[in-house]
Amino acid sequence: xxKPINLVVLLLPYFVAPDENFVxxxxxxxxKDRIEELDGNFVMFFAPWCRHCTEFHPIWQELGKLxxxxxxxxxxxxxxxxxxxxxxxxxxxxxxxxxxxxHKNSFTPVEYKGTRDLPSLTIFLSEVFTMKLEKKESSLVKxxxxxxxxxxxxxxxxxxxxxxxVMFYAPWCKASQKLAPVWAELAVQYSHxxxxxxxxxxxxxxxxxxxxxxxxxxxxxxxxxxGRIMGVADADNLEDLxxxxxxxxxxxxxxxxxxxxxxxxxxxxxxSEETFETFLEKDLVFINYFAPWCAHxxxxxxxxxxxxxxxxxxxxxxxxxxxxxxxxxxxxxxKINGLPTLxxxxxxxxxxxxxxxxxxxxLVSLVKQHLRDATEQTVTPDSNNNTQSDxxxxxxxL
Numbered sequence: 109x110x111k112p113i114n115l116v117v118l119l120l121p122y123f124v125a126p127d128e129n130f131v132x133x134x135x136x137x138x139x140k141d142r143i144e145e146l147d148g149n150f151v152m153f154f155a156p157w158c159r160h161c162t163e164f165h166p167i168w169q170e171l172g173k174l175x176x177x178x179x180x181x182x183x184x185x186x187x188x189x190x191x192x193x194x195x196x197x198x199x200x201x202x203x204x205x206x207x208x209x210x211h212k213n214s215f216t217p218v219e220y221k222g223t224r225d226l227p228s229l230t231i232f233l234s235e236v237f238t239m240k241l242e243k244k245e246s247s248l249v250k251x252x253x254x255x256x257x258x259x260x261x262x263x264x265x266x267x268x269x270x271x272x273x274v275m276f277y278a279p280w281c282k283a284s285q286k287l288a289p290v291w292a293e294l295a296v297q298y299s300h301x302x303x304x305x306x307x308x309x310x311x312x313x314x315x316x317x318x319x320x321x322x323x324x325x326x327x328x329x330x331x332x333x334x335g336r337i338m339g340v341a342d343a344d345n346l347e348d349l350x351x352x353x354x355x356x357x358x359x360x361x362x363x364x365x366x367x368x369x370x371x372x373x374x375x376x377x378x379x380s381e382e383t384f385e386t387f388l389e390k391d392l393v394f395i396n397y398f399a400p401w402c403a404h405x406x407x408x409x410x411x412x413x414x415x416x417x418x419x420x421x422x423x424x425x426x427x428x429x430x431x432x433x434x435x436x437x438x439x440x441x442x443k444i445n446g447l448p449t450l451x452x453x454x455x456x457x458x459x460x461x462x463x464x465x466x467x468x469x470x471l472v473s474l475v476k477q478h479l480r481d482a483t484e485q486t487v488t489p490d491s492n493n494n495t496q497s498d499x500x501x502x503x504x505x506l
Contacts, residue, residue: 130172132185148182149210158204222280254299256307260314264400268335275308281326331356335400336409375416377428391424393453399432402447408465
């Protein structure tokens with residue numbers, strides 16, 4: 109027997125489920141009132157002659173038994189489309205059974221497209237019960253028991269700052285269902301950690317986000333730092349997930365003083381408007397101008413991280429990036445008109461521009477070449493020759 113979902117209750121003494129039928133029957137007479145009065149209505153539109161409806165009927169009754177308690181402010185209901193054709197037509201019902209979840213006062217439903225079994229249905233309900241999906245609130249990130257509920261409207265801004273461990277999943281996926289309680293426990297355990305936020309994205313309801321992150325399997329666990337993908341976890345139990353967090357978690361942000369002195373935990377510096385001039389004081393500064401929504405930028409992220417690791421112990425070189433969403437003035441000043449754009453600065457002057465990615469070895473060679481040039485220029489007394497050398501090398505590299 110499945111345990112009932114814990115729901116906040118609202119006293120509705122006049123709305124009691126029948127003894128034998130655990131699902132409420134809706135009609136044009138009460139449909140509108142129920143949507144306006146209750147916090148949530150999960151409604152099955154069906155036809156009695158439909159074989160799939162008949163096979164699904166016992167599961168729907170079981171769900172009704174779990175949810176339709178006397179004091180519940182949520183309802184499991186059904187509409188017989190052979191009796192109420194107009195009501196079904198108004199809701200664009202074209203097949204049976206169709207399962208719609210209606211939020212309070214919202215007649216734009218969320219369609220359930222997952223597996224028609226009780227575990228999948230309860231997982232779906234736990235999602236819609238704990239966060240409101242109305243458009244007016246969709247840009248807000250709801251954090252419940254340490255878990256951030258992310259969607260197409262709020263994820264870009266939310267993950268652009270700080271460290272995030274995010275599960276991308278599908279409610280119908282058995283592996284996602286198995287991982288769900290473990291992921292919830294992980295969120296609880298790190299709910300008071302100021303350096304990390306555990307989150308999740310339902311790819312059935314947020315197709316744009318999952319497309320941007322190139323999610324092709326479920327569940328998919330991404331470690332994201334300041335809007336950039338830094339790792340993919342392959343773990344399905346709590347201990348392995350905690351071990352992964354321990355390996356990836358960085359307890360300090362990008363700090364100019366730490367980076368300039370090479371006392372840093374991160375291989376790539378995050379540059380903002382306040383720190384731009386400070387970071388450019390290095391002999392060579394290689395900057396990746398990107399945006400969190402840019403798919404090519406996401407693909408470049410791991411390579412840029414490896415480039416930073418290559419020069420992490422070189423005091424004259426700084427590998428960095430600029431988020432053109434959060435630091436738009438910098439990108440406008442530097443005339444960034446495509447993403448990603450890679451600009452190499454030598455003594456605060458631009459010596460190389462790349463539009464898009466290059467192989468890691470090529471980027472390493474580029475930096476080393478200009479690093480050698482910079483070393484040679486420091487022993488050359490003629491500053492005019494230095495400038496000429498810069499120009500020649502820049503043309504050679506381009």
